[in-house]
Amino acid sequence: MTEILNRETVAIDEAAHDIYKQLTEGNNMLEAPFKTMKDMFMWATCLGVKLGLRRPLTTKRITIFRWAQFDPQIDIPLLKAIAIKDSGDMSILLRRNDILTVAEEYANAGIYELRASLLEEYGQPLWNLVSLISELKEA
Amino acid sequence: MLREKLNQLFTLYDPAIQTLISEVLTLEQAYISMERPHIKEPIDQIVSRLASKELERIDEQKD
Amino acid sequence: MKLERITLENFRQYFGRERLDFAKDKQRRVTVIHGVNGAGKTSLFLAINWCLYGEGANNVGELISKEAIKLARPGERVDMSVELDFSHDGERYLVKRSRRGIRMMDGSVQIDSSDEFMMMRILWDGQAQLIKNPIGTINAILPSNVRSYYLFDGEKIDDFAKPEAAKEVKDAIYLIFKLETLDRARRHLETAASDYRKELKNSTSGELINLLDDDERARGELRKKEDRKAEAAVEIDAARRKINDIDQHLRGIQNIKFLQQQRDRVGQDLKQRRSELEDVQYQIRDISTTSYFTILQPAIDDALQRLEEKRERGEIPSNIRRQFVQDLIAQMRCICGRPFTDGSPEHQHLLRLIDNTLPGSLEDDVLEITATLRTFSERVGRQRNDLTAQMKRRAELVDQIRDLDAETDDIGRQLKDSPLEEVSSLELQRQNFLADIDRYNIETGELTRDIEGLKEKIAHLEKRISQARKNERREKLLSIKFDLTQRAADAIKDTYQTYANDMRLRIEAKTKEIFKLLIWKESHFRDVHISQDFDLEVIDRYGRPARPELSAGERQVLSLSFITAMSRISEEEAPLVMDTPFGRLSSQPRNNITKYVPDMADQLVLLVTDEELRDQARANLESRIGYEYQLEFDPMTSCTSIVEVVRK
Numbered sequence: 081m082t083e084i085l086n087r088e089t090v091a092i093d094e095a096a097h098d099i100y101k102q103l104t105e106g107n108n109m110l111e112a113p114f115k116t117m118k119d120m121f122m123w124a125t126c127l128g129v130k131l132g133l134r135r136p137l138t139t140k141r142i143t144i145f146r147w148a149q150f151d152p153q154i155d156i157p158l159l160k161a162i163a164i165k166d167s168g169d170m171s172i173l174l175r176r177n178d179i180l181t182v183a184e185e186y187a188n189a190g191i192y193e194l195r196a197s198l199l200e201e202y203g204q205p206l207w208n209l210v211s212l213i214s215e216l217k218e219a
Numbered sequence: 220m221l222r223e224k225l226n227q228l229f230t231l232y233d234p235a236i237q238t239l240i241s242e243v244l245t246l247e248q249a250y251i252s253m254e255r256p257h258i259k260e261p262i263d264q265i266v267s268r269l270a271s272k273e274l275e276r277i278d279e280q281k282d
Numbered sequence: 283m284k285l286e287r288i289t290l291e292n293f294r295q296y297f298g299r300e301r302l303d304f305a306k307d308k309q310r311r312v313t314v315i316h317g318v319n320g321a322g323k324t325s326l327f328l329a330i331n332w333c334l335y336g337e338g339a340n341n342v343g344e345l346i347s348k349e350a351i352k353l354a355r356p357g358e359r360v361d362m363s364v365e366l367d368f369s370h371d372g373e374r375y376l377v378k379r380s381r382r383g384i385r386m387m388d389g390s391v392q393i394d395s396s397d398e399f400m401m402m403r404i405l406w407d408g409q410a411q412l413i414k415n416p417i418g419t420i421n422a423i424l425p426s427n428v429r430s431y432y433l434f435d436g437e438k439i440d441d442f443a444k445p446e447a448a449k450e451v452k453d454a455i456y457l458i459f460k461l462e463t464l465d466r467a468r469r470h471l472e473t474a475a476s477d478y479r480k481e482l483k484n485s486t487s488g489e490l491i492n493l494l495d496d497d498e499r500a501r502g503e504l505r506k507k508e509d510r511k512a513e514a515a516v517e518i519d520a521a522r523r524k525i526n527d528i529d530q531h532l533r534g535i536q537n538i539k540f541l542q543q544q545r546d547r548v549g550q551d552l553k554q555r556r557s558e559l560e561d562v563q564y565q566i567r568d569i570s571t572t573s574y575f576t577i578l579q580p581a582i583d584d585a586l587q588r589l590e591e592k593r594e595r596g597e598i599p600s601n602i603r604r605q606f607v608q609d610l611i612a613q614m615r616c617i618c619g620r621p622f623t624d625g626s627p628e629h630q631h632l633l634r635l636i637d638n639t640l641p642g643s644l645e646d647d648v649l650e651i652t653a654t655l656r657t658f659s660e661r662v663g664r665q666r667n668d669l670t671a672q673m674k675r676r677a678e679l680v681d682q683i684r685d686l687d688a689e690t691d692d693i694g695r696q697l698k699d700s701p702l703e704e705v706s707s708l709e710l711q712r713q714n715f716l717a718d719i720d721r722y723n724i725e726t727g728e729l730t731r732d733i734e735g736l737k738e739k740i741a742h743l744e745k746r747i748s749q750a751r752k753n754e755r756r757e758k759l760l761s762i763k764f765d766l767t768q769r770a771a772d773a774i775k776d777t778y779q780t781y782a783n784d785m786r787l788r789i790e791a792k793t794k795e796i797f798k799l800l801i802w803k804e805s806h807f808r809d810v811h812i813s814q815d816f817d818l819e820v821i822d823r824y825g826r827p828a829r830p831e832l833s834a835g836e837r838q839v840l841s842l843s844f845i846t847a848m849s850r851i852s853e854e855e856a857p858l859v860m861d862t863p864f865g866r867l868s869s870q871p872r873n874n875i876t877k878y879v880p881d882m883a884d885q886l887v888l889l890v891t892d893e894e895l896r897d898q899a900r901a902n903l904e905s906r907i908g909y910e911y912q913l914e915f916d917p918m919t920s921c922t923s924i925v926e927v928v929r930k
Contacts, residue, residue, distance in 0.1 A: 109567050119571045126574040129581055154661070157654040158575050161585035170592060173647045206563075209570050210673065216577040217666070224853070225460060228777045232769075239770045243471060247463045249418035252335075252426040262474055270762040274755075 086176040089143040090121065091184060096191045097142060103198065103205060113206040117144045120194070122155060125183045128190030129162055130216060135189040147176070159183050235273055239265065283370045283424050284885050285857050288333075292347035292362040294325040297921040304857075304887060305908020312886045312906045314895065315924075317913030322922035323889040326913070327861040331433055333364035333379045335426045336397065346383055346391060349921050354385040370423045370855065374404040375413075377420070424856055428457045431845055436862035441841060451844070452816035458848050459785045464778055471771035478764035485757055490750040497743045504736040511729045514722045521715040521722070528712045538697060538705050545693045552686045559679045562672055569669045576662045582655055589652050607632055785851070786812050792847035793818075793840075796882065800839050800874045810840075818844060835871045842875065846882040858883035864894040876902040 092100065100120055106112045114120040121144070128134055150156050163172045163179040172178050197212045198205040225244060229237045242265045250256035285304040290296040305313045317323045331338040332345070339345055346362040354360050363380035380398045383391040401416035413419050424432065431454060441450055456462055532542040575582075611632050615621050622628040697709035794810035797820070801807065807828060809821035820840060822828035832840065842863070849856065858879075864872045876899040880886055886906075888895075895903070910927040 109563065113567050114571050115568075119574070123571070123574040126578050130577050153654070154572075154575055157651055157658075158578065158582070160651050161582050161655055162578075164585045164588060165581050168588070170589075170648060171644060173651065174644055206567055206570070210566065210669070213570060213573050213576065213669065225464070228781055229773055232773050235766060236770050236773055239471075239766055240467065240773065243467045243770070244460075244463055245422075247466045247470070248425065248460065249415070249421055251421050251463060251466075252417065258470055259474070262470055266474060266763045266767055267759070270759050270766055273762050273766070274759055 084175075084177065086147075087180055088147050090118075090145055090147065090180060091137060091141045091143050092121070092191070093137050093188055094140040094142050095138075096188065097144075099191055099195045099199075100144065103194075110204040110206045113209060116149070118149045118155075121145070121183075121187050122158075124187040124190035124194050125159075125162070126186075126190070127193045128186030128188070129165075131190070131193060133189035133193065134185045136185050137188055147180075162186070235269055239269055242269075283368050283856050285330075285859075285887065286367040286369060286374075288326075288329065288367075289363075289365040290326075290329055291364070292350040292360065293329050293364055294345055294347060295322050295915070295920060295922045296325065296329075296924075297347045297349040297919065300922075300924045302911055302924050302926070303909055304885065306885055307908055310906055310908035311884065312880050312888065312903055313909045313911075314903070314907055315887070315889045315911045315913060316892055316895070316927075317889070317922075318891060318915070321913040321915040323891075323913060324861060325922075327433065327435070327859065327889055329364045330366065330859060331429065333366045333377055334420060334424070335429060336379060336399065337426065337429075344391070344393075345381060346393070347921070349919055351383075351385050351389070351391045356385055356387045358385050359383070360385055360391060375423075376402045376404055376410065377416070424854075425457075427462065428454075431458060431848060432856045432858060434845065434858060434860045434863065436860055436865055444837070448815055448817045451812065451818045454844075454848060455782075455785060455789060455816065458852050458854075459782075461778070461782055461785075464774055464781070468771050468774040468778065471767045471774070475764055475767040475771055478760055478767060482757070482760055482764060490747065490754050493743060493747045493750050497740065497747060500736055500740050500743060504733060504740065507729050507733050507736065511726055511733065514726045514729070518719050518722045518726075521719050525712055525715050528708050528715075532697070532705065532708060535702070535705060537702060538700060541693050541697055545690060548686050548689050548693070552683060552690070555679055555683050555686065559676065559683065562676045562679060566669065566672045566676065569665065569672060573665050573669065575658065576665050579659060579662055582658050586652065586655050589648060589655075592648075783814075786814075786816070788851050789844070789847050792851055793844045796847050796878075797840055797843040799878050800843060800871065801836065810843075835867050838867055839871050839875070842879075846879065849883055855884050857885035857887060859887040859889075861889045862891060862894065863888065864890065864899070869897075869899070873898045873902060876900075880906040 100117055103112050103120060104114045104117060114123075150159070159179050159182075160173055163182045164170065166182050167178070198208045201208045201211075203211075222244075226237070226241050229240050232240075243262060246258065246261055246265070247256075250258060284306050286306065287301065287303045289299060289301045291299045302313075302315070305311055315323065315326065328338050346360055350360050350362070360383050361380065362382070363378055365376065365378040367374070367376050369375065378398075378400050380400075381393060382398075383393040385391050399416060401413040401419060402410040403413055404410055420426070430438075441447060444450075529542060529546070533539050533546075535542075610616065611629070614624070614629070616628045616632075620628075694709060694713060698706050698713070700706045700709070790810060790812040793812070797807075797810050806822060807820050808823045808825070811817075811819040811821055813819065818840065820828045820832065820836075822831075846858070849858065864875070867875070872894070876895075880903065888903075907929070910929060912925045912927055913922050914925050915922045
């Protein structure tokens with residue numbers, strides 16, 4: 081039986097790369113609050129799940145960080161929970177690649193929502209993020 | 220030998236020209252029995268090689 | 283080329299394998315092959331042509347020996363080949379051309395669609411090395427386009443001396459002296475030069491210079507801005523120091539020093555609060571950017587629920603492991619320890635458990651994730667509380683800072699409005715310096731932004747410059763290529779005419795020399811001339827063209843003189859193979875030729891009828907003959923065998 085190797089890297093659409101860069105690069109934490117691509121990716125994923133939006137990746141994709149950067153206490157259980165909810169099948173827990181694909185697709189939709197909430201609203205991105213958290217608490 | 224005689228025709232010219240003519244003549248001779256030999260590629264290869272050497276020589280002179 | 287041996291197998295009337303060696307000594311360089319008409323002289327001549335070039339075999343019927351075909355059984359293969367050993371420029375070569383066929387029921391033969399051609403180099407130790415480009419190699423040794431001047435058909439002996447033969451003469455000179463090679467070289471080089479010129483027209487020169495200019499300007503601007511930024515920093519420092527001095531001064535003035543002290547205190551406080559505000563903002567940043575999981579509590583709950591459902595349905599027994607169940611089944615023992623029977627309800631229950639459980643590792647995963655997810659709601663609560671607390675603290679700090687700023691402004695106003703002129707003027711100065719600092723800070727912010735932009739621009743330009751440099755190099759190369767090919771083509775053009783003319787004159791002189799040697803009416807002719815139009819002429823003693831009066835024999839000698847002259851001048855080592863060259867000559871020219879011709883070629887092979895070589899002619903050749911053969915034709919089989927004539 082052919083072994084499918086676990087993916088070590090996480091990918092995004094090339095088209096979304098600029099958004100990731102804009103909100104992580106530079107010294108100004110009010111304008112570019114995210115410290116890591118991983119955090120931003122997790123936000124995009126969760127937004128996608130929350131809003132029920134999802135989008136498969138195109139062929140033009142790039143790697144932005146590695147599986148090892150996920151927090152095993154928070155991120156990995158969260159991704160697994162998302163995967164279980166999505167597929168309804170427990171065995172997905174054994175397939176890292178499928179878990180990743182589910183997350184990447186939610187992130188690929190969520191990232192545009194993130195951009196809209198942080199960059200297209202009046203005010204600095206960090207405060208827009210705090211507002212967003214508060215908004216979504218109620219939902 | 221005829222080859223030598225042909226090469227001797229061009230001794231007054233630049234060494235690079237001489238080499239080019241000599242190599243192209245050898246090439247043409249090998250294909251002489253063909254009506255329309257596909258000779259453009261091989262000639263370009265010879266010219267490119269000799270031109271690179273010329274370019275290096277000129278660069279070295281500048282330094 | 284110097285021939286060494288030919289081996290024929292089933293070639294025309296040569297049934298089986300027939301072989302002959304060629305004479306190649308300096309002294310004994312003539313090979314004579316006798317045969318009556320039809321014995322196989324022409325076939326032998328043809329064999330050499332066919333072997334080397336695959337030529338001459340049209341319209342001569344089938345090459346494969348009829349006897350070999352006749353003797354083969356239906357369905358049996360018949361092989362035919364001609365192999366030629368020769369040496370050239372110190373190397374030994376072997377060339378073999380073969381043809382195969384299958385004998386059919388009706389006696390005919392079905393030939394393979396193509397002949398096989400192979401050429402090998404024989405090394406000094408006897409090993410054979412296959413040559414990859416046989417045709418090219420043969421053409422370098424004895425090109426196919428000049429073969430008819432060396433492999434000489436006696437029927438054509440007077441071709442060059444015919445009145446209409448100017449074209450033949452010109453072609454011969456053109457080909458033998460590689461004028462065609464020169465001509466092709468010139469044409470191809472001109473085409474190449476023209477192609478390169480076209481490519482050069484699409485050049486992008488000038489781009490590099492513009493880019494370098496842009497780069498220089500950008501760097502200049504960058505330097506200016508960096509300098510200005512440094513200046514601004516210096517100015518800010520200076521202003522700050524001035525402000526310190528003023529503060530110091532104010533502290534010393536009796537009536538108002540309490541105000542200054544208050545300002546000092548407020549200033550400290552502000553500094554502290556601002557620092558704390560920055561820390562709080564960092565905290566808010568850290569918390570909010572990692573609060574993504576807080577918005578998914580519903581999804582987490584949903585997943586937990588599904589996992590619970592699975593558990594309740596007995597699909598994930600919480601403590602029971604698969605292995606454990608399997609062991610129980612193997613022991614036929616229930617969980618509680620009692621034995622059960624095969625097929626009993628307990629047994630069935632255990633089997634169901636096995637079917638519904640998940641593979642061992644998944645079960646572990648599920649247990650682990652369930653445990654972790656359960657902790658989330660507490661984490662979410664904590665995270666939210668932390669964020670709320672920090673945001674509250676921030677709001678407090680912002681208010682405090684605002685209040686403190688207001689207090690500072692107020693103090694400033696009081697000082698400015700002081701009745702003491704010294705105080706109000708100092709305060710005014712102080713406020714001006716503060717305004718300056720603000721201005722410089724704004725300017726510094728803009729400069730920083732511009733500097734970053736310029737750095738990016740320069741990086742981008744560097745990439746383009748590197749590419750432009752590559753292009754420029756490519757163009758330089760192209761320009762040199764054009765120059766070389768054009769000049770080479772011109773060189774050939776300029777030299778060609780001189781060379782062609784030079785050859786013409788030399789052949790003319792040599793032909794004259796040989797003709798005089800061979801002709802018996804020497805005194806009658808004064809000159810041999812090859813005109814600019816390549817007419818081969820003999821001039822009589824009256825200075826007139828004598829060709830119309832030449833006898834057949836004289837014309838033949840003229841032709842032969844021309845050919846041997848070419849062979850000498852070209853200095854190519856090549857054999858002269860002549861098929862019945864004397865057939866139409868009378869004895870006088872024949873005698874002359876046999877006396878002198880052996881020295882006019884490096885190797886001479888004569889295929890002659892018995893009549894051709896007799897008496898004086900024979901005597902003339904005697905001391906130069908290395909091998910002699912007789913072609914013996916058997917009318918019964920129509921086959922020829924090659925028999926060496928033993929010489930005393």
